[in-house]
Amino acid sequence: MTLNHQSNGAPKGLVFNIQKFSLHDGPGIRTIVFLKGCPLACMWCSNPESQSTAPELVYTSDRCIGPAECDRCATVCLEHAIAKDAEGKICIDRSICDDCGDCSFVCPSRALEESGEWVGVDDVVRIVEEDDAFYVRSGGGLTVSGGEPLVQGAFVRALLEAARSRGIDTAIETSGLCNWKTMRDVAPLTDRMFFDIKCLDPEKHAEVTGVSNRKILQNFRRLRAEFPEVNIVVRTPVIPGVNDSEDEIEAIVEFVNDAGGASAYELLPYHGFGEPKYAKLGRQYRLRHLAPPSNERMRGLQRIAALCGAS
Secondary structure, three states, X not given: OOXXXXXXXXXXXXXXXXXXXXXXXXXXXEEEEEEOOOXXXXXXXXXXXXXXXXXXXXXOHHHOOOOOOOOHHHHHOOOOOEEEOOOOOEEEOOOOOOOOOHHHHHOOOOOEEEEOEEEEHHHHHHHHHOOHHHHHHHXXXXXXXXXXXXXXXXXXXXXXHHHHHOOOEEEEEEOOOOOHHHHHHHHHHOOEEEEEOOOOOHHHHXXXXXXXXXXXXXXXXXXXXXXXXXXXXXXXEEXXXXXXXXXXXXXXXXXXXXXXXXXXXXXXXXOOOOHHHHHHOOOOOOOOOOOOOOHHHHHHHHHHHOOOOOO
């Protein structure tokens, strides 16, 4: 899956958030640019609005004034996808909504918003450069995330080139599932890559993410073989009942070491902070009652992760 959009020959990116002053996802103070589009549908995804390759409607019900006082959204909806339910609240029929954005444009309380906007490289760089002084002092910079940012490969490449030409440190977060040519073109433009390896069992990987991990693991091996100088941080989100066993983490450590190692191996404990977003998109969160892994469990797994060799 690739997503390309151009204006006057220059690639544009479908961006759903730009987060400033982040202290994660790379060294120092960073600006994270979140791009839409992802070939995975991880059960624990904390940014479900990142999965679609098109802008989509987000509805925050507690902001809504209510159809008794305001029915602007229903009035402008040509698809008749917005109506009043039995409780007198706004109801959106997602099966016929075409995400045109007309309702969000007229919503006075911003209960309805469009997630995703086509933005040019220069516009993004201009926002990133606003905090250049913080990058210089802290060793920070730009991190491109998603979704899977390499779905928008042409835009990511142009964005990283522009940032590096201005002396901005660059990083990218990837699931590893993309066309190899795209990864090959982008790898030399990053100061570091955060590469997710969720589990090695292909059947389990398909069950919890919707896709096989075959190409992901293949891309990691090629990346280490062809770009041994690239700073790669491997990450694993630790999901109870999925990959939180010692055997699972040991298998990933063995794979990474065999493929050429990594600069670091980070385990990220599961959290359910993204759950409220699913309701706003009219979706069900499949891990609703799952508790995060205990500190004791994480400490045990961290000891195993420490055996991952540096590249």
